[in-house]
Amino acid sequence: MSTLVEIRDVSKTYARGKQKVEVLHHVNLDIQQGDFLALMGPSGSGKTTLLNLIGGLDSPSGGSISVGGQRIDTLGGGALAKWRAANVGFIFQFYNLLPMLSAQKNVEVPLLLTGLSAAERKRNAAIALQLVGLADRASHKPTELSGGQQQRVAIARAIVSDPSLLVCDEPTGDLDRQSAEDVLGLLQVLNREHGKTLIMVTHDPKAAEYAEQTLHLDKGTLVEQATA
Numbered sequence: 001m002s003t004l005v006e007i008r009d010v011s012k013t014y015a016r017g018k019q020k021v022e023v024l025h026h027v028n029l030d031i032q033q034g035d036f037l038a039l040m041g042p043s044g045s046g047k048t049t050l051l052n053l054i055g056g057l058d059s060p061s062g063g064s065i066s067v068g069g070q071r072i073d074t075l076g077g078g079a080l081a082k083w084r085a086a087n088v089g090f091i092f093q094f095y096n097l098l099p100m101l102s103a104q105k106n107v108e109v110p111l112l113l114t115g116l117s118a119a120e121r122k123r124n125a126a127i128a129l130q131l132v133g134l135a136d137r138a139s140h141k142p143t144e145l146s147g148g149q150q151q152r153v154a155i156a157r158a159i160v161s162d163p164s165l166l167v168c169d170e171p172t173g174d175l176d177r178q179s180a181e182d183v184l185g186l187l188q189v190l191n192r193e194h195g196k197t198l199i200m201v202t203h204d205p206k207a208a209e210y211a212e213q214t215l216h217l218d219k220g221t222l223v224e225q226a227t228a
Helices: 047-054 077-087 103-113 118-131 147-159 177-192
Strands: 003-016 019-032 036-040 062-067 088-092 165-169 197-201 213-218 221-227
Touching: 003 047, 003 197, 019 047, 019 197, 019 221, 036 047, 036 177, 047 062, 047 165, 047 197, 077 088, 088 147, 103 118, 103 147, 118 147, 147 177, 165 177, 177 197
Parallel strands: 036 197, 036 213, 088 165, 165 197
Antiparallel strands: 003 019, 003 062, 213 221
16 A cells, blocks of 8 residues: 655644744654544644645645645745645535535536536536435525535535545534434545545544544644544
8 A cells, every 4th residue: 555645744833923832843743545533633743734724725834745646835826726626625614615505516616627628527526415315405595404414515615626646624523413324424434435545633533543543742742543
C-alpha cells in the first residue's frame, strides 16, 4: 500500500497580537492510501489545524506536506485552490448547503470549477446522490431534508469530483445518534468499497470506532497511536 499523505516536521504558529502561539509542534505522520484515520484530542489540541493543513486550507509555518507525491506546502494560492478542487473532498460539522438550491444543484457546485457540460454535471451529481442513498431527494431543498439527509447531500458534494482524499471535521457533531451512525456507516462504505482515504476529526469515541486507526493530539503533539 502506498503512502498518500507524508507530513514531515510540521509546525504551525499563529500570531495573537504580539504573542506567537505554536498550535502544532514538529508533527511527523504517514497516512497510507485507503486508510480511515480518526484524529482525537481535547479542544485546542491542534486537530482541526492539522486537518486543514492536510486538506490545503492552510499552510504550515515549518516542515513539509506531500499528498499523492505533490508538495502542497510550496504551492501558491491559485495552484493550491486548483489542487484542492481536484484532490480533496471536504465534509464539515455544519453542512454549508446553499438554501435556495436543490440537493442536485448543491452537489453540482464543485463541478462548476471544471470544464464539464451541464449534462455531465447533472449526471455526475445524480450518481453521487445515488451513492449516498438520496436519489429520490434530488429536487428537495435543504429545508425539506432532515439533518442526516443534509449531511449526506454534503457528502455527495464532497465525492462528486471523485477525490482521492476526504477530510471530515466533526461530520456527526450536529446529528442525533441514529443519523450519526448512518453517516459514519456511509463513510465506512466510501472507504472500504470505493477506496477513499478518510481523515476524520471527532470528539466522539463511538465515531472513532468506525475508523481503522485513531491518533491522539495533545497540545499540538501526536501523543499516542492505537490501531483498531
